[in-house]
Amino acid sequence: MSDFVLKISQELAGKIRAHGVQTYPHECCGAILGRESEGAREVLGLMPLANRRDDSPRNRFEVTPDDVRLAEKSARDQNLELIGWYHSHPDAPARPSEFDREHAWPWYSYIIVSVQSGQPRDMNSWRLRDDRCAYDSEAIESTARSASI
Amino acid sequence: MAVKVIIPTPLRAYADKQESVQLQASNVGEAMQALTARFKELKKHLYSDDGRLRSFVNVYVNDEDIRYMQKDQTPLREGDTVSIVPSIAGGLQQ
Numbered sequence: 001m002s003d004f005v006l007k008i009s010q011e012l013a014g015k016i017r018a019h020g021v022q023t024y025p026h027e028c029c030g031a032i033l034g035r036e037s038e039g040a041r042e043v044l045g046l047m048p049l050a051n052r053r054d055d056s057p058r059n060r061f062e063v064t065p066d067d068v069r070l071a072e073k074s075a076r077d078q079n080l081e082l083i084g085w086y087h088s089h090p091d092a093p094a095r096p097s098e099f100d101r102e103h104a105w106p107w108y109s110y111i112i113v114s115v116q117s118g119q120p121r122d123m124n125s126w127r128l129r130d131d132r133c134a135y136d137s138e139a140i141e142s143t144a145r146s147a148s149i
Numbered sequence: 150m151a152v153k154v155i156i157p158t159p160l161r162a163y164a165d166k167q168e169s170v171q172l173q174a175s176n177v178g179e180a181m182q183a184l185t186a187r188f189k190e191l192k193k194h195l196y197s198d199d200g201r202l203r204s205f206v207n208v209y210v211n212d213e214d215i216r217y218m219q220k221d222q223t224p225l226r227e228g229d230t231v232s233i234v235p236s237i238a239g240g241l242q243q
Binding site: 027029040052056058059060062063064065068069081082085087090092096097099100103104105106107108110124131132143 | 157159160162190194195203204205207209214223234235236237238240241242
């Protein structure tokens with residue numbers, strides 16, 4: 001059982017899946033904005049971003065540091081925090097790869113949506129452990145309400 | 150000279166939950182060394198085992214990326230702000 005829980009509305013979860021479908025067979029990516037208080041973390045906004053890996057967009061994604069700074073500013077402007085990142089795995093499971101692990105930091109929520117033959121399938125969230133050796137699963141709790149922003 | 154280093158939110162847990170710290174350093178390399186000497190748990194998230202800055206970790210002085218300046222030899226002036234900004238990367242293993 002995961003100690004971490006990420007709340008997300010059905011509407012925003014649907015937007016992540018739709019982004020993965022839109023860019024299939026390439027990987028999509030984006031920033032996750034939200035709030036955390038007393039360990040409860042909730043997604044309240046998304047910022048779809050361009051995948052800057054033009055050389056291999058089917059199996060890689062990259063968000064440049066300038067785009068990261070834009071996402072941080074967008075979060076601040078909305079009185080939110082940049083709490084994580086989402087991306088898709090075309091025709092592959094919604095599990096982080098070794099490449100994902102090498103390029104991650106703890107604390108962020110990493111949502112991965114699997115898109116199989118153009119259709120969205122599983123969507124999971126992950127948190128890198130402090131020792132960088134592995135990820136822990138973060139339970140996704142679906143909420144009915146619409147995003148507040 | 151005194152400079153401010155902004156700690157990115159994900160790494161504040163390894164820096165006594167501080168948003169920023171004041172350090173004495175004359176260039177970026179010194180600032181990063183002073184930072185990781187003060188907060189040892191930060192080091193593994195910024196540097197790989199071979200001692201190099203991780204490929205997805207970027208450093209800015211004020212609004213300039215040090216890759217386009219003098220990298221870790223980029224000089225610092227009194228009051229400069231050093232920011233640590235990740236690029237976000239990942240994807241399938243293939």
